[in-house]
Amino acid sequence: MLRFDFLQARNLRHAISLLERHGEEARPVAGSTDFLVRWRQGFWRPACVVNIKGISGLGRITYSPQNGLRLGALATVQAIETNAQVRRRYQALATGATSFAGVQVRNLATVGGNVCNASPAGDTLPALLAFDAQCGITGPDGARILPLTEFFQGPGRTALQPGELLTELVLPPPPPRTGSLYIKHSPRGAMDIATVGVASVITLEEDGVTCRDARIALGAVGPVPFRAAEAESLLKGRELSPDALAQAAEAARHAATPIDDVRGTAAYRKDMVEALTRRTLQHALRMAGGRRVPFEEQRRLAVQTAF
């Protein structure tokens, strides 16, 4: 049986010093929902874990109109899903969180863990990308800020340097007339991994019809989750007719570079990228135009199963 030692970090500085001291032998853990599974499967075999759960202040969720949403890295997915400001202003993030595993796992799993595990299919990641999240990182040489788009380097690989920890994610405040949605397509309605995940955010001009900004992020269709920049540029400054949305959806299809696996073929995934991009844009547009969609209805939209 594989074994590891358990080291409890008292605070952020202590965590960093423990990670520095133990180097590649150590792995930071928080919710440990991915870690324990990967360890039991033998993929991850650290000599010790540095538990950062319990470091005070790292799990806060705050919102202000000036600074937007700050998610401490230890904020659980459940805390994000149930947060009133997230549900009201960052619908794609709330729907990403509601589509994530099941309630018992959401009560443990942290947003920082979802980001640092850097799975292309991580359910909070497309929404975080689409809301222009910035990563707060602290390490032996101090703190730095990195856009989330530069954080993901490959499946399971991130821009974190040895001894560095992700401490928070900061999402700018959405301008007025913004709406968003994440849709996850997966074989089962709970406890499954996304076959495809798409988050779209739309902001309208004061006229209520012209697109001021559009952001689309795709999950599970490339080595990392990413923004579909070309699709976004097809929408900015235009009136969002059904044709315009269809063109953006087609551009998103072309941006996707999926693989075949047990959840779907690459060709199927590309079809689903187009369908879900169009669908998330339609809902985001309606919400940006002022239509209120109760969270129960968003939750129904958030997971679309194959069966």
Added chain:
Amino acid sequence: MNKQPLRLTINGRERQILVAPYYSLLDTLRDELQLTGTKKGCDEGDCGACTVILDGQPVTSCLVLALSAQGSEVTTVEGLATPETLHPVQQAFIERGGLQCGYCTQGLIMAAVGLLQDNPQPSAEEVKFAIGNNLCRCTGYTKVVEAILLAAERMAEVE
């Protein structure tokens, strides 16, 4: 890998034990504390048979590192009933036939207890969402949902 001290309040009683650093909360409950009502199904968080209430929230105890729960309060299925009466959720599962083989049952009951704490009057849809982390291969869930709704009704009457 030396065992480390762990202090927990389990079903209202404070316990101090030594646990291996790589032990899950589930293995600790079953192997170190002989609280075997909590079941091990998949050991990867998918089946929900190991659900306990940790500091007020239902969690899959197989995915919790025991030492990370230092100082926490844990309620297991053993902590629900008094010697005289079952918990309303337990009683409703019996009356509505919300179980067959029984292996998943304690997990479903703890998930239901967790739901009813936060949302005492859930809709059927909210009940289904709340037990999405629990697998049952016998019942088809219909009776389980009925049982949880019945328990909610009765708990509201009591209050």
